Amino acid sequence: MNSDTLKSIREAEKESHIEVYSTAKLFESGSWLQKPVKTVMDLVPHFRNYQHIKILDLGCGVGRNCIPLAQESKGKCKIDCVDILDFAIDKLKQYSVHYDVKNEINGIVSSIDDFEIRNDEYDLIVAVSALEHVDGIESFRIKLDEISKGTKENGIVCLIINSQITEINKENGQILTPQFEVNLSTQNLFDLLNRSFIGWEVIKSNVRNQRYDIPRGKYISDLTTDVVTFVAKKNHS
Secondary structure (H helix, E strand, O other), X not given: OOHHHHXXXXXXXXXXXXXXXXXXXXXXXXXXXXXXXXXHHXXXXXXXXXXXEEEEEEOOOOOOOHHHHHHXXXXXXXXXXXXXXXXXXXXXXXXXXXXXXXXXXXXXXXXXXXXXXXXXXXXXXXEEOOHHHOOOHHHHHHHHHHHHHHEEEEEEEEEEEEEEEEEEEOOOOOEEOOOOOOOOOHHHXXXXXXXXXXXXXXEEEEEEEEEEEEEEOOEEEEEEEEXXXXXXXXXXX
16 A cells, blocks of 8 residues: 555544544543443453463554453453544543553554564454544554554454445445445465464354444545454464
8 A cells, every 4th residue: 555545544543532532531432432342341250260360452543452451360460552643641641540440541642554463462352443543454453463463372363344435425426435444255364363373262253244434534434345354362382
């Protein structure tokens, strides 16, 4: 992807996310921030007996998933929360104080591309609607490899990724260029995931077609996507 296209996509995403983060409060009804992702929270029982948990939330936003995870493991977890938007991380820090999990939350302003995941570092790695925003297919493959190597034995990855994305201007029906850096076919995405996590215990693997209204500056985009959910546990070597 050339630099101009990448810049344009990231500016569009920045604007749409800032609009949501500015107008909707975390955990209040009326937006996708109103509750954490059930698939993420369903993993909490796996870590009940841990004395210490280290978690990575890629594309954390203002804390939709990492704050509830911190509440569930308060006093025994540290969550590295990565987002490209300094606005989102500032909001995350405010919410972490409000929900009394300041000590558990480590906000990091960085693109996912630039954030290096060290080997054997995390018990749980979460990426919800985030990996499709790395800067291209090769970066996507590299990041999947980093996620695989960065997960501890018996650790879990929880990846929710959009595929086969289309966008249409709701006002005039114009077909738009999807504002996503990586837009794989659903089959190609599953192939990559299965290769990257070969030998892991797959806990959940499915696809669900979704449709959303997304603000894109002066117009609303009618976005359709196959949302792929992939949850897997790293077995003993």
